[in-house]
Amino acid sequence: MRVAWIGTGLMGEPMARRVLEAGHQVTVFNRTAARTADLASRGAEVADSVAAAVAGSEVVVTMLPYPADVERVYTEVFEHAGADLVAVDCSTSSPALARDLAGRGAARGVAVLDAPVSGGPAGAQAGTLSVMVGGDATALERIGPVLAAVAGTVVYHGGPGAGQLAKLVNQTLVAGVTLAACEAYALAEHGGLDIEKVLASVRPGVAGSPLLDFLWGKLRAGDLEPGFKLDHFIKDLTLAGEAGGGLELSGLANVIEVAERVRAVHGGDRGTQALIKAAE
């Protein structure tokens, strides 16, 4: 298919590469042009605006950091969209914004799907992402070949916004596991235990997860570089809190507060394993 790819950061870049390698014709646009060089060397066309990327495309995929970026880009997409365009927002963003964009798109003949992903940069590189989709089911069928290049699992959750909400449910779980893994690590270290042995006891237990492996691996290496940046973590969890308006999600609220405290000292570019700094 002819694919416009907008946003080539930590996640978008490896995803676009897989779509390219699957034989699709890909035109990329990124605000920081340097982040498209590798894709260009692999055969992607590089556009110098959203408008140029969208022109003549059958599918637009967006992978952007914040809801404000999503809103800005889609305003341009809608202006320049051809007939029968399907736009797929893989960013983690607001369910309310997803519903709004689906409505605005429909008025212009553009089907907008919300399709956030989980699995991190490693999942993007391996093409094993879990994709959570909301919006028009027929449009989802049409872009199947593009999603197949990046996804291990695609689940259709319902109308516009349902994909975003499913992702925020996932992030609520990720939040609690992340803080608990950091506090558990701090407790083990404080008690002078051998971390490798503790992992051998805990990992096969009921609360073991791939995220535990990842975070404890980073902590053992003393490595605060991000798989998942605090800035994006806090953005996602804030969206989850907003989506749950009326619910009393005190665990989620506590993780946000801890993450904000750690970010204020260590910076938003640190990985989420930096939450251990709040315990020490």
Added chain:
Amino acid sequence: MRVAWIGTGLMGEPMARRVLEAGHQVTVFNRTAARTADLASRGAEVADSVAAAVAGSEVVVTMLPYPADVERVYTEVFEHAGADLVAVDCSTSSPALARDLAGRGAARGVAVLDAPVSGGPAGAQAGTLSVMVGGDATALERIGPVLAAVAGTVVYHGGPGAGQLAKLVNQTLVAGVTLAACEAYALAEHGGLDIEKVLASVRPGVAGSPLLDFLWGKLRAGDLEPGFKLDHFIKDLTLAGEAGGGLELSGLANVIEVAERVRAVHGGDRGTQALIKAAE
């Protein structure tokens, strides 16, 4: 081996049954005598006191609810212990108490191991528990045949108390996963998502765990019966907080506070999935 088994509750009963079925000679004692009837029908001897259970045993295994029970029972065990007795406390209890009992035992020629387990009633029935051991390594070797009947994994964590501390690290993780799983479920329900589909998206992700499956299964069934009782959950987490004295474990503290609030309304015999009541 000749095994005295003290404490035949939700965990102790199926564990003792497996030890019996492995061919050991088991004498059981439980404060509530009715809880020994099934074991008696399978060939266990039933003692009417700790003293009578311990007399002539090579190994004593204790599986008791609270540190105060452990302290009381071990005072009796020490009074009636024969030469070369190994005592194994599988209760989740205090690392400081474990160190104290190991010292008092050593003065009487009794090797005391702390060997708390994870895996719940299902793991006990299947003989796949994860056992975390602290204390004398030679004593651990001697009781290998007994642990083999209940354990999938046995990890030696170091001197007295190290097994308890490893278990409390595990419980710190369990605490965070439990509250996050309940809040994530509440958010999914609040947003009108299909829980089965959300699980299909979340479970293969980085934060998926067997505990998530268990808790969401209970929540979908509207079942608040315990796999893990709030009373014991709060006891374990309080011990973890004490063991981490000096650390700032705000996630753990928040889970304790939520669990205490839920217990005040719904009772300590409810399962930990009842934490969802705090979100709703």
